[in-house]
Amino acid sequence: QKKLDDAWRLHVKNKKLKKEIAAQENKLAKMKTAVAKQKKDDAKKKQLAQQKADKAAKKKVADAKKVADAKKVATAKKLADEKKAATAKKLADEKKAATAKKAALAKKASDEKAARFASEIEKYKSMIVSAIEKEWLVPSSADSHMSAKLLIELGPGGAVTNVQVLRSSHNSALDRSATQAVHKASPLPVPTDKLVLDQFRSFSLTVTPKDIV
Numbered sequence: 001q002k003k004l005d006d007a008w009r010l011h012v013k014n015k016k017l018k019k020e021i022a023a024q025e026n027k028l029a030k031m032k033t034a035v036a037k038q039k040k041d042d043a044k045k046k047q048l049a050q051q052k053a054d055k056a057a058k059k060k061v062a063d064a065k066k067v068a069d070a071k072k073v074a075t076a077k078k079l080a081d082e083k084k085a086a087t088a089k090k091l092a093d094e095k096k097a098a099t100a101k102k103a104a105l106a107k108k109a110s111d112e113k114a115a116r117f118a119s120e121i122e123k124y125k126s127m128i129v130s131a132i133e134k135e136w137l138v139p140s141s142a143d144s145h146m147s148a149k150l151l152i153e154l155g156p157g158g159a160v161t162n163v164q165v166l167r168s169s170h171n172s173a174l175d176r177s178a179t180q181a182v183h184k185a186s187p188l189p190v191p192t193d194k195l196v197l198d199q200f201r202s203f204s205l206t207v208t209p210k211d212i213v
Contacts, residue, residue: 120196127189129205129212136181138209139173147208148175152182154200160186166204178207 148169153162163182165175182188191197205212 117196120191120193121199124189124191124196124200125203128185128200131185131188132181132205132207133212135184136207136212137177139171139177142169142171142174142177142209144209146171146174147206148178149204149206150178150182151202151204152188153202154188154190158187158190158200160188169207174207174209 146169147167148165149167151162151164151166152160153164155161160183163179165179168175188200190200
């Protein structure tokens with residue numbers, strides 16, 4: 001009976017031991033599974049982190065390129081605007097210089113024309129005065145301080161059409177002799193240039209016994 005009891009106890013002990021071993025193996029298997037899962041999760045996290053880092057790095061490069069491109073475009077635009085402004089200023093300066101030169105040439109031409117015009121007027125005025133002086137017989141009653149202002153009107157070819165005393169010398173003989181001298185000198189020398197001739201259609205002269213101006 002004792003042998004049977006010992007055998008039974010050994011059997012129970014072995015069964016218990018196998019159960020414990022099975023439990024330990026099951027626990028170990030679970031631990032291995034958990035470790036494997038953790039490693040897999042860690043690897044996945046690491047992969048995701050790496051992908052995120054790669055994406056961030058690519059974005060950083062792309063952003064830097066975008067900024068660089070924008071800066072490049074801005075620089076190119078600035079240079080183009082500066083060039084355009086410089087060209088516009090150059091053209092404006094050239095136009096201004098050309099306008100100033102043209103105005104200067106026009107003024108010079110105008111001044112020269114005006115000078116020639118004035119010169120022609122003086123020339124023919126002198127010739128008219130000379131022609132009248134040749135015909136004027138100053139009366140003996142005239143005083144050197146006397147003067148008369150005459151308005152002379154001319155027709156075609158310098159013909160005297162009218163002589164009027166604008167301001168008398170208060171000496172009728174002097175006024176009459178000066179008027180007669182103008183009529184006797186007709187036709188007076190006149191220019192062929194119409195613009196100059198127009199100045200002599202109607203003009204005035206001041207006469208004194210010693211001078212005519």
